[in-house]
Structure formats: structure tokens, C-alpha cells
Amino acid sequence: MSITIGKIFDLTVNKFPNKEALYDVRKNLRYTYKEWSLEVNKLANALLAEGVRKGDRVSTYLFNTEELATAFFACTKIGAIFNPINFRLMSEEVAYILKDAEPKVVLVEQMLLSGVEPIASRFPLISFWMIDGDTPPFAQSYHDKVNAASMKEIVEELEENDVYAIMYTSGTTGRPKGVIHRHREMVEQSLITLAATKLEPSDNGLVTAPMFHCAELHCAFLPRVHVGARNTILHHFDPKSVLTLIDQEGITKFFAAPTMWNMLLQENLEAYNLDSLKLGLYGAAPMAPALVFACHEKLGVKLVQAYGMTEMGPAITFLGEDDQIRKAGSAGQACLNHEIRIVMPKEDGPSDPDDVVPAGETGEIIVKGPCMMSGYYNREEATSHAMYKGWYHSGDIGYLDDEGYLWVKDRVDDMIISGGENIYPREVEDVLYEQGGVLDVAIVGQPDDRWGETVTAFVVKKDPALTEKDLDQWCLNSENLANYKRPRKYVFCDVLPRNASGKIQKFMLRKQLEELFSNEG
Numbered sequence: 001m002s003i004t005i006g007k008i009f010d011l012t013v014n015k016f017p018n019k020e021a022l023y024d025v026r027k028n029l030r031y032t033y034k035e036w037s038l039e040v041n042k043l044a045n046a047l048l049a050e051g052v053r054k055g056d057r058v059s060t061y062l063f064n065t066e067e068l069a070t071a072f073f074a075c076t077k078i079g080a081i082f083n084p085i086n087f088r089l090m091s092e093e094v095a096y097i098l099k100d101a102e103p104k105v106v107l108v109e110q111m112l113l114s115g116v117e118p119i120a121s122r123f124p125l126i127s128f129w130m131i132d133g134d135t136p137p138f139a140q141s142y143h144d145k146v147n148a149a150s151m152k153e154i155v156e157e158l159e160e161n162d163v164y165a166i167m168y169t170s171g172t173t174g175r176p177k178g179v180i181h182r183h184r185e186m187v188e189q190s191l192i193t194l195a196a197t198k199l200e201p202s203d204n205g206l207v208t209a210p211m212f213h214c215a216e217l218h219c220a221f222l223p224r225v226h227v228g229a230r231n232t233i234l235h236h237f238d239p240k241s242v243l244t245l246i247d248q249e250g251i252t253k254f255f256a257a258p259t260m261w262n263m264l265l266q267e268n269l270e271a272y273n274l275d276s277l278k279l280g281l282y283g284a285a286p287m288a289p290a291l292v293f294a295c296h297e298k299l300g301v302k303l304v305q306a307y308g309m310t311e312m313g314p315a316i317t318f319l320g321e322d323d324q325i326r327k328a329g330s331a332g333q334a335c336l337n338h339e340i341r342i343v344m345p346k347e348d349g350p351s352d353p354d355d356v357v358p359a360g361e362t363g364e365i366i367v368k369g370p371c372m373m374s375g376y377y378n379r380e381e382a383t384s385h386a387m388y389k390g391w392y393h394s395g396d397i398g399y400l401d402d403e404g405y406l407w408v409k410d411r412v413d414d415m416i417i418s419g420g421e422n423i424y425p426r427e428v429e430d431v432l433y434e435q436g437g438v439l440d441v442a443i444v445g446q447p448d449d450r451w452g453e454t455v456t457a458f459v460v461k462k463d464p465a466l467t468e469k470d471l472d473q474w475c476l477n478s479e480n481l482a483n484y485k486r487p488r489k490y491v492f493c494d495v496l497p498r499n500a501s502g503k504i505q506k507f508m509l510r511k512q513l514e515e516l517f518s519n520e521g
Contacts (some may be wrong), residue, residue, distance in 0.1 A: 002158065002161075002166075002183070002184075003336045004076060004158045004160055004183040004187070005072075005073070005076040005164055005183050005186060005187065005222070005501045006073060006077035006154075006158065007064055008187065008190070008226050009040065009073045009077070010037075010085070012033060012227075013033045013036075013037040016033050016201065016228045017032065017033055017034040017037075018032050018034060019032060019201070019228065020032055020198065020230050020259035021036045021231065022069060022233065023230070023232045023233065025232065025235065025245065026234075027065075027066060027233050029066055031066075033228075034140055036070070038068050038151050039066075039146070040073045040077065040146075041074075041077075041150075041151050041152065041154060042146045042149045042150070042151055043074040044075075044078050044154050045149040045152065045154070046146050047074060047078060047080060047342060048078060049145075049149060049174075050104065050127055051104065051246055052104050052105060053079070053448070054157065054158075055080075056080050056081065056379075057080070057081045057100065057101050057102060057103035057104065058080045058081070058083065058103055058104065058105045058106075059083040059084070059106040059302065060082075060083070060084045061106060061108050061109075062086045062107055062109050063087050063109065063111065063210075063213045063235045064207050065109065065131065065235060065236050067107060067131045067142065068211050068212075069109070069211070071107055071462050072084075072211075072221075073225075076158075076183070077156065077158075078156050079156050079158050079162060079215075081164065081165060081166055082164060082166075082177075082488075083097075083101050083165065083166045083167070083168075084165075084167065084211065085106075086168070086176075086210070086212055086213075086499070087112055087210065087212065090116065091115050091117075091118045091119050093125075094119065095119040095122065096175065097176070098119070098126065099123075100178060100377065101166055101178060101290060101377070105127045105129060106127070106129070108128055108129065108131070108139065109130070109133070109381075110132050112281050113130075116128065116189060117136060117138070120139070123130075127140060128140070129145060130142055131140040142458050149156060158183065159183075159195060160182065160183045160184035161182055162182060163181070164182055164183045164185075165181050165375050166178040166181075166213075166511070167179045167181065167214055168310075169310050177377070178379070179311050179373045179376060179377075179381055180373055180377060181313060181373055181374070184370075185370065185371045185372070185373070185374075186218055186222065186313060187370045188337075188370045188371050189218045189219070189313040189314075189315065190222045190226045190493060191223075191226070192335050192336050192371070193218070193306070193315060194223035194224075194226055195225045196304060196315075196320070196335070197219075197262060197281055197304055198279070199223055199224060199226075199227045199229055201228040201229055202252075203224065203230070204229065204249060204250055204251050204252050204253075204276075205220060205221075205224045205230065205231055205255070205321075206232050206234060206246070207231055207233045208219055208234045208254055208260070209255050209257060209260070211333070213472055214310050215255060215283050215306065215314055218313055218314065218315075219255060219281065220255040220281065222377075232251060234243060237256075240267060242254075242256075243264065243269070243271075244272065246273075246274050246276060246277050247272045247273045247274065249250075251276060251277060252277065252279070252281070253277075253278055253281070254281070254390070255282070256280065256281075257282065257283070258288070259290065260281060261280065261282060261295055262291055262398070264299065265291075265294050265298055274301075275391060277299070277301050278302065279302045280303050280306075281303075281305075282303060282306070283305060283307060283314070283315070286331075288429065288430045288433035289329045289433045292324055292325070292328050292329075293325075295325070296302055296325070302321040302324075303324050304321055305317075305318065305324075305331060306318055306332075307318070307331035309394055309396075311386065311392055312369065312372055312373070312392055313371035315335055316332055316340065316367045317332040317334055318332045318335060319331060319332030319333075319405075320332065327405055329407065329465065330401075330406065330407050331398070331405075331407065333370075333404055333405055333406070334367075334404070334406070337369055337370050337371075338367060338369035339367065339368045340358050340364040340367050341353060341363065341367075341391070342357050342358065342362070342365060342366075342398065342400055343355045343364055344364075345363060345372070345418075349364060350385050350386075350388035350393050351363075351393055353366055353388070353389050353390075353391045353517075354501045355365040355401075357402060359399075360399055361401065362397060362398065362399045362409060363397070364393065364396070364397060365393065365394045365398045365406070365408070366392060366393050366394060367391065367392050368392070373392075375387065382408055395411060395413070396410070396411055397411065397415060400435075409426060409427070410424040410425050411506075414444070416443075416444075416445035416453045416455060417445075417452050417453055418445070421487050423455060424469070425442070425443035425444065425455075427480075427481065428443045428455060428485055428486070428487065429443050430480075431475060431478050431481045432459070432475070432487075434469065434474075435466075435470070435471060436462070436463065437461060437462050437465070438459055438461070438466070438471075439461060439462035440459070440460035440495075440496050441457060441458065441459050441460070441496075442457070442458045442496050442506060442509055444458070444506050444509045444510050444513060445457070445510075446488075446489065448500065454488045455485060455486065455489075456488070456491065457471070457491070457511050458491045458493055459471065459490055459491070459492050460492075460493060460494065460496060461492060461513045466492075468490040471487070471490055475487065491512075491516065496509075
């Protein structure tokens with residue numbers, strides 16, 4: 001018997017039919033696993049009635065909703081390829097993905113209508129289904145389709161090597177690429193994650209990070225269903241709503257990007273009972289050691305870090321709760337059945353997996369494991385480069401210490417070379433995060449005729465009185481930052497540009513820096 005994602009769902013439904021499975025906060029809707037299974041079957045049959053068959057794509061352009069969760073399992077039961085689209089994308093960015101993925105059906109919600117309405121006429125072969133609000137002329141009603149469908153069980157025979165999803169990368173450096181994942185890879189990812197986070201059927205997990213992103217979908221939502229736990233779905237992240245749900249619903253575990261944990265810490269925590277919270281999973285971006293300490297002290301929560309990338313499903317390492325203080329700043333050790341190497345980067349092609357550097361030395365992070373993508377959709381050249389000699393080449397820079405813990409320094413593209421010296425932005429960011437007046441920070445390189453590049457800091461203030469002089473003095477006094485690494489320019493801003501997974505879009509900051517530099521010139 002092939003264990004597919006749809007099969008996981010059926011096994012859990014049979015084991016826990018009357019257990020509460022899902023709570024959609026915005027709709028105040030609760031389903032037991034048996035009730036949810038009927039909804040999944042109805043949507044699956046509605047998609048079949050629309051002409052969707054095995055291998056066809058079904059896209060969702062939604063915030064976190066019951067309909068997205070239901071579509072996830074409906075697709076995996078009929079063999080349709082699930083394609084969740086980033087809800088932060090604008091219309092032309094959505095159009096790029098629709099043209100590339102060529103879905104038969106797209107689920108849309110009212111709050112995102114402006115991202116679809118201007119481009120819908122370009123895609124006459126796509127059936128757009130609105131899950132809420134008024135149905136525009138180019139679309140049809142999701143609920144009309146589902147309510148008219150049969151509840152009968154789906155009997156489609158699927159194999160573990162069948163493609164399950166096309167998930168587009170976050171596009172921090174350019175156009176997103178469609179990552180192809182099969183059922184077997186994400187079943188493996190789910191098993192690895194539920195073991196690392198010690199998930200149990202009694203857990204009540206909160207979905208607050210975007211479900212279109214594989215960190216939430218594969219390392220939080222799916223593992224909870226896999227083990228028979230509960231999913232409380234929050235439409236979109238809001239720190240007060242998260243704290244209220246922990247208090248009122250007894251949330252035990254959830255995933256959040258570091259910037260989200262940071263936002264929780266800014267609230268009046270004494271107003272909430274957070275005793276139910278057992279464990280927090282974080283990832284998608286590094287967490288500064290100062291922020292790790294603050295979560296321990298103020299939230300009283302144990303943390304587990306996952307580091308990875310969409311191409312690997314995503315997790316390739318975990319830093320367990322017992323190592324959060326001892327190894328603060330590390331990404332942890334390789335996941336079960338994964339192998340990580342640090343190799344010498346090349347400028348003219350993919351790094352050679354056999355060109356391994358000694359422990360403690362910095363190089364490109366490459367990885368091999370059972371959750372690795374089968375390739376990029378419609379991108380043969382990019383696939384052969386990224387998966388050279390059977391290893392996924394991450395483009396991240398880091399090193400392995402003598403205990404086998406991975407330390408991620410930065411992206412290859414983000415490294416700053418000043419006066420012939422390599423400067424990794426994260427080490428500067430970590431020092432600035434420790435300054436009490438800093439809420440958020442990002443480091444980028446600014447072209448310089450004399451030094452090649454100089455260090456520039458984009459800073460979001462926590463303390464309105466914070467000045468450039470305060471920050472410069474902080475860096476000068478730090479024992480963790482060489483003088484040549486300290487910023488020579490500070491740019492104060494209200495917010496840093498981040499994608500939905502929490503990663504800072506440094507290409508946007510570089511563009512902003514170019515504009516500032518040209519204006520000054």
C-alpha cells in the first residue's frame with residue numbers, strides 16, 4: 001500500500017472520527033474529523049465534476065481558511081496537483097504563476113479579488129471559484145459547486161511517487177520557481193517533523209503562518225493531521241489574536257517566523273494566560289540569540305528551530321529545545337536521513353559536492369535527503385544546476401562545527417566584500433538586535449569606490465529616541481564585532497520588506513539604497 005497524503009487523512013479520520021479536527025476562527029466553524037472528511041469528499045467530487053483529473057493543477061489564492069485546508073486534502077485524494085499561491089502577490093505576479101502552472105481551477109476569496117479581477121480575462125480556460133462574498137461575472141460560487149456535489153468516497157488509486165504539489169519559491173532574488181514535490185517526500189517530511197516537535201493527538205496547534213508556505217503546511221499543519229491533533233486556523237497573523245487564542249483555546253504548539261515571535265513579545269503578555277503553550281517552532285529566517293532568550297524569559301515557551309528551503313520540503317535541520325541556549329544562533333543538526341555538506345563555492349557553476357571544507361570553515365551548504373524535490377516545473381536548466389550530482393545546492397553560506405551543528409552565515413548573494421574581507425550580514429544584525437532600542441534590522445552592502453562595498457544598516461526603531469550615534473557606539477563597544485564590519489551608514493525605516501515566510505527581501509533594500517545614493521550624489 002502506498003502511503004499518500006490523502007491516505008494519511010483517511011487513516012486519521014478512521015482512527016479519530018468524532019475528535020475535533022479543525023476550527024476556523026473567522027467563520028467560527030468547527031469540524032470533527034468525520035465532518036471534515038465529508039467536506040473533503042464533496043470538494044473532491046466537485047473538482048471531478050469540473051473536469052479536473054489526475055495531474056491537473058488546482059490553485060488557491062487564499063489566506064488561511066478552512067477552504068484551503070479542505071482543498072489541500074481534496075486534491076491529494078483525486079491526484080490533482082495542489083498549487084497554493086502567495087496571498088501577498090499582486091495581480092501581475094499572480095498572472096505569472098497562473099501562466100506557468102496552468103491550473104484548471106483557482107479558489108479565490110473576496111479580500112484578494114483585486115489580485116485576480118484585472119487578469120482573469122487572460123485566462124479563459126481557468127474556472128475561478130469564489131469562497132465568500134459576491135461572485136463577480138468571471139467567477140463561480142465555490143459553495144454552490146460544493147453543495148451540489150456528492151459526498152461519496154473517492155476511489156482514485158494513487159502512488160507515493162505521484163506529484164502532489166507545485167509550490168513556488170518566495171522569489172527573494174527574482175521570479176519564483178515552481179518546486180515539484182511528490183507524496184512520498186512530504187509524508188517523510190511530516191514524520192520527521194512530528195517526531196522533532198513531539199506531536200501528540202492531544203495537541204491543539206495554531207495555524208497562524210501562511211498555509212501556502214511549506215513551513216506551515218508541511219512542518220505544522222500536515223503533521224498535526226497525521227497524528228490526529230487539532231488545527232485552529234487563524235485567517236492571518238495578528239499578535240493579539242494569537243495570544244487570545246492561546247488563552248481561550250488552549251493552544252499547545254504553533255509555528256511562527258522570528259519576526260512574528262518578536263511582534264508577540266511587544267504585546268502586554270501579562271493580560272493573557274499562556275500556560276497551555278508547550279512548544280514553539282520557528283524557521284524561515286534565523287532568530288537572533290537575543291530574541292531566543294526573550295522568548296524563553298517572557299513567553300516561557302520551549303523552542304525548536306527548523307532550517308530549510310522549499311526545495312527540501314522544507315526542513316533539513318532541527319535545533320532542539322535542549323540546545324536553544326547552548327547553541328543559540330545555530331540552525332541545529334541534520335534531520336533524520338539527511339546529510340549536509342559544506343563545500344567550496346564556485347563562481348562559474350554549481351559547487352562540487354566532493355570539494356568539502358574542514359569543520360569550522362565557511363562554504364556553501366548542500367544537502368541530500370528523502371524530502372528533496374524532484375525538480376523545478378518547466379525549468380530544466382535550473383533543476384540541473386540546483387541538483388548537481390544529486391545534492392541540492394542551497395546558495396546559503398555556513399559552516400559545521402565540531403559537533404555537527406550547522407551555523408548559517410548568510411546567502412551567497414548577500415555576502416559583503418569590503419577591503420577584501422568577507423562580511424556576513426547576519427553577524428552584524430545579531431549585534432544590533434542586542435541593542436535595546438532596535439526592533440528590526442537588516443544589513444546590506446553599499447558599493448564604494450575605495451573599499452568595494454561598505455556596510456549599511458536598515459533599522460526599525462523600538463525606542464523613538466534611538467540615534468545613529470547610539471548604534472555606532474554600540475557596535476564600537478561590542479566584543480563580537482570587528483571594527484571593519486560595523487555599519488558606516490544607518491537608514492531608519494518604519495518596516496522592513498519581508499516576504500510571506502518572513503525572509504527580508506534585501507534586493508528591495510539594495511534598490512532603495514541605490515535611490516538614496518543617487519539622490520545624495
